[in-house]
Amino acid sequence: MSPAASISGLGSGLDTATIIEQFMQLEAAQQTRLKSRANSEKSVVSILQSLNTKIAALATRAADLAKPATWAAVAATSTDAKVSVTTTGTAGPGSFSLRVDRTAASHRLEHATAVGLDAAGAVPATVRLDRLDGTAAVDLTTDGTLQGLVTAINDPANATGLRATAVKVGTDAYRLVVESAATGAASDYTLTDAVDGSALLGGATLRAGRDAQVTVGDSIVATSSTNTFTDLAAGVSVTIAAGTAPGATAEVTLARDPATLATSLKGLVDAVNAALADIDTQSRSGGVAGSSGPLSGDRGVREVRDRLLASVFPGDGTTLADLGVQTDRSGRLVLDEAAFRKAYEADPTAVQTRMTAGGTGFVARVAEAAKAATDRTTGILTTAITGRNESIKRLDDGIEAWDIRLELRRTTLTRQFTALETALSRMNSQSSWLSGQISSLTTSGS
Numbered sequence: 001m002s003p004a005a006s007i008s009g010l011g012s013g014l015d016t017a018t019i020i021e022q023f024m025q026l027e028a029a030q031q032t033r034l035k036s037r038a039n040s041e042k043s044v045v046s047i048l049q050s051l052n053t054k055i056a057a058l059a060t061r062a063a064d065l066a067k068p069a070t071w072a073a074v075a076a077t078s079t080d081a082k083v084s085v086t087t088t089g090t091a092g093p094g095s096f097s098l099r100v101d102r103t104a105a106s107h108r109l110e111h112a113t114a115v116g117l118d119a120a121g122a123v124p125a126t127v128r129l130d131r132l133d134g135t136a137a138v139d140l141t142t143d144g145t146l147q148g149l150v151t152a153i154n155d156p157a158n159a160t161g162l163r164a165t166a167v168k169v170g171t172d173a174y175r176l177v178v179e180s181a182a183t184g185a186a187s188d189y190t191l192t193d194a195v196d197g198s199a200l201l202g203g204a205t206l207r208a209g210r211d212a213q214v215t216v217g218d219s220i221v222a223t224s225s226t227n228t229f230t231d232l233a234a235g236v237s238v239t240i241a242a243g244t245a246p247g248a249t250a251e252v253t254l255a256r257d258p259a260t261l262a263t264s265l266k267g268l269v270d271a272v273n274a275a276l277a278d279i280d281t282q283s284r285s286g287g288v289a290g291s292s293g294p295l296s297g298d299r300g301v302r303e304v305r306d307r308l309l310a311s312v313f314p315g316d317g318t319t320l321a322d323l324g325v326q327t328d329r330s331g332r333l334v335l336d337e338a339a340f341r342k343a344y345e346a347d348p349t350a351v352q353t354r355m356t357a358g359g360t361g362f363v364a365r366v367a368e369a370a371k372a373a374t375d376r377t378t379g380i381l382t383t384a385i386t387g388r389n390e391s392i393k394r395l396d397d398g399i400e401a402w403d404i405r406l407e408l409r410r411t412t413l414t415r416q417f418t419a420l421e422t423a424l425s426r427m428n429s430q431s432s433w434l435s436g437q438i439s440s441l442t443t444s445g446s
Contacts, residue, residue: 059373062366075087113202126141139194162180163179265363311368311369324339
């Protein structure tokens with residue numbers, strides 16, 4: 001209990017604790033205004049940071065779209081669904097025919113003798129695996145049963161690179177099938193008794209591992225240890241489906257891909273419009289019936305908006321309307337994807353230049369405008385955020401100083417009212433004593 005509360009009204013009959021609180025509310029009015037300003041500034045900073053993040057993402061998107069590799073991208077098609085084609089940025093337009101000579105296969109051993117799955121002594125206690133690649137052979141320890149050998153081969157800790165299966169061929173009769181996990185001619189191996197080098201389980205039927213092979217054109221032969229031919233042509237990889245019959249042919253076409261570019265450009269236009277809408281919402285000026293946005297009157301934010309919108313104009317008096325990029329009546333960017341594709345198909349190089357050339361290209365200008373807004377040291381939004389954070393720090397310092405000042409003021413008021421109540425209490429006591437004395441004198445005189 002505070003000193004003021006403990007003596008409140010002791011001598012005066014007044015609620016001095018409430019009086020002190022009312023005085024403190026008056027004293028704290030300036031601090032309350034500071035807190036309101038600080039909260040308002042923090043809200044604005046949060047909005048600016050959100051806008052900065054959105055426009056920074058826009059800068060990244062525009063920079064990626066401005067890269068030459070993006071515009072050099074091609075789409076690959078194959079006339080045979082069993083021959084799939086993928087491309088990277090280094091691929092260029094072109095075409096070629098392809099014939100499948102053979103698909104890749106793993107190295108497989110199908111052992112002849114059937115044995116019980118858990119029959120003791122069915123296999124050697126130690127089996128030697130030789131990968132035939134010049135590395136040291138690996139000895140696998142078993143419990144002498146077929147199941148023990150399957151477990152040892154498949155144990156990840158042994159890293160055999162093989163898959164073993166016991167195939168049931170009769171009552172408690174199983175044959176061992178072992179296959180390399182990898183395909184290709186280099187996937188061969190042997191499994192023998194580690195003691196005498198003899199074959200396991202009566203020997204095995206062998207399907208040798210083999211490389212896949214295709215013929216490009218009439219005479220160019222290519223091989224691969226897998227069914228995927230990586231970089232068969234620059235930036236072009238071809239995958240043959242397993243089981244494709246030898247002799248299957250496909251025509252592979254690599255063509256520029258205006259549809260994908262149009263989609264990427266549409267994504268950029270949408271991102272610009274989203275940023276513009278955000279700026280308009282936060283910086284609206286209000287009106288007779290409306291309220292102003294938190295960034296109303298912020299010249300920096302309006303400058304960012306103007307730069308983004310101006311990116312659609314090359315600055316040389318021309319427009320990009322013939323490429324499908326322009327503004328509408330509401331001040332938003334629009335993209336006519338059909339017009340863009342038509343222009344790109346007619347002259348890809350010219351369209352790329354008009355879109356990406358530094359200083360004049362639409363995509364490049366969007367990237368420049370976004371970077372000017374969000375640069376970590378000189379960005380318009382970055383500078384605004386830094387300035388407001390400094391203002392918030394000063395306000396917080398002022399609020400803290402007021403905390404100390406108000407605490408001192410409360411202490412002073414408490415002491416003053418305590419002294420007042422104490423004095424009044426003494427006076428009341430004296431008054432009561434005097435009244436008693438006078439009363440006794442009157443009684444004695446009568």
